Amino acid sequence: MTTGGIRGSLTLAGVVVLIWTVLYLITQLLVSPALPVLPTLGIGVALTVGVVLGYPSALRGPRGGRSAHLGGAHRSGDRRDDPERSVRDLAAAGRSVPLRAGLTPDAARRTCELLRPMLSGDAVTITDRENILAFVGPGSDHHRDGGALQTRSARRAMGKGRTVVVNDPAGVGCREPGCEIQSAVIAPLRIGSRVIGSLGVFQAGTRIPPKRMVEDMANMLSLHLELAELDRERRLAASARLDALRAQINPHFLFNILNTIASKARTRPEEARELLLRLSEFFRYTVRQEGHFAEFAQEYFFVRTYLSLEQARFGDRLEIRYDIDPQVLTSRVPVLVLQPLVENAVKHGVARKKEGGTVRLRARLDPLTRMVSLRVSDDGVGMDPQVLSRLMGEGQPPQEAEKTRDAVAEGDVVLAGGGEDGAHAGVGLKNITERLDALFGDRYDLSITAPKAGGTVVDLSIPLR
Structure with missing residues (x-):
């Protein structure tokens, strides 16, 4: 409680004591006969309540005082008189500034319209x-929007890399004679x-805009622009990896499939024609698919098309088992992530096993955790336990574990049974993990096990979209 509040409470207490003293003197000593006790108490209580309710005590404050103070603060045109409100305005602006999408004319205009009432300026420009x-x-x-800079002060601020404050038209340096602008902070x-x-x-007057608030807002906008630039670079990097993956898929098995089609062209022309149609569908999807996400149903169809082509090559040596939760079909997953995992299972698991084997694809959706779980498994030649241990980083320092994973992903470490093909068993794995990092950060999980x-x-869990 403030000193003024204490003094006000003591005054109120003194007034109450005085009321009861005077009441006692009048009703009990000066009046004959004296008033009974109950009427005296009633009069005293009524007077006390009236004084307390009408007195601006420390607990209540002056009647209308707080609302009047707030009303005055809201009526004040200069937010420098209310620093707390200025901070709130800046925080609110930080959550909604359109420049988070980048320094574009549309985002700049919406930002200027948002900031103009906050920064106590007659005009705002970006x-x-x-x-x-x-x-x-x-x-x-x-x-004009889209026109060349009109003021020397703006060029000076950008040239020096620091805030420029001017309080006269000459300092502003507008090229237009009679410009209304008289002072500025840039x-x-x-x-x-x-x-x-x-x-x-x-x-429009000589009163200088609030320099500190302008600098704080410029720093906030700069942070949003940096985040926008990082997002753009991340999207470009993910697009480059996706393009690299498309280029990697095309020659990877095209030669073998064409050989298979050629061998069937004379003996089974209808089957060869069907394979050509499926091959065209396969490449059409890889080329025309736009963006980084697609419905699982599309990726599922793409994987089935790929596996049908591989079954034409391997015949009875390759079996496929699907276990797909229908709820997953409408969820969105990264494009060209599932197919390379299936391709590795075929090429480096089943194909290297003399009697062949089975590739299984399972997909589940957990509505509670909002995660999509994908599993690609095979019963092929498997992975050397030591290589798997190194791949997962067990028993290695973090830096060495990361080097091992990179080496495996690049094909420098053999994942499966040996031979020259084994050196390429990790083809695309590094590409996939980098794309997942760019798309999900640490919100996904990719693991490889050897039963x-x-x-x-291979188990992959990604957030539901």
């Missing part, structure tokens, strides 16, 4: 190094150490 991306407020008739926008644009807050009964099991 620019890149050469042009005005958006300008909202007085002066927009010549500070802060650079950065991605890392590179200045890519500016945030300007202008006034005692033989074969290899």
Whole structure:
């Protein structure tokens, strides 16, 4: 409680004591006969309640005081009088700034419209190094969106890489005679150490806009732009890996499939024609599929097309078993992640086993954890236990374990039974894990196990989309 509040409470207590003293003197000593006790108490209580309710005590404060204070704060046009509100405004802006999508004209305009009432400025602008991306407020008739920079102060702020404050039209340096802008605070926008644009807050009078708030907002916008740049680079990297995976698939088994089709062309022309149609469907999917995600139903059809082509090659040596939860069919999964895992099971598991074997594909959806679980397993030649141990990093320092996984993924370590083909058993695994890292971060799980009964099991769990 403040000193003023203590004084107010003591005053109120003194008034109450005085009321009861005067009441006693009047009703008990000066009046004859004296009033009974109950009427006296009733009068005293009524007077006390009236004084307490009407008195601006420390507990209540002045009547209307808080609302009047808040009303005054809301009526104040300058948020520098209310730092707490300014902080709240900045925090709210940080959650909704459109520049999170990048420094584009549309995002810049929406950001200017959002920030103008917060930064106590008559006009707000966002620019890149050469042009005005958006300008909202007085002066927009010549500070046009998409036009060249009109002020020397903006170029100076970006050239120096620090905030520029000007309080006269000459300092602003607008090219247009009679421009309404009289003062400004202009802060650079950065991605890392590179200045890519500016945030300007202008006034039609000589009162300088709040420099600290403009700098804080410019720093916040710069952070959003850095995040947007990281997202863009991540998407480009994931796209490059996806393109590399497409290029890797095409020649990988094309030669063998064409040989199979050629061998059937004379003896079984209808079967050869059907295989050609399936082959065209296979490559059409890899080339035309856009984006990084597709419905599982599409990926499932793609994998079945691939396996039907492989069955034409291996005949009875290759069996396929599917165990698919219907709920998974409509979920979205990364494109071209399942097929390489199935391809490894065929090429490096079953194909290297003299009597052949079975490849199993299982898919489940857990609505509670919102995870999609995929399993590709085979009963082929399996994986050397020592290699599996090194692959999973058991008994190795973290750095060495990572090197081993990279070596396996690049094909420098043989995953399955030996021979020249074994050196390529990890083809695409590193590509897949890097794509999953880019798409999900640490929200996925990919594991490889070698059951005692033989074969290899690959389990992949990804978030439901």
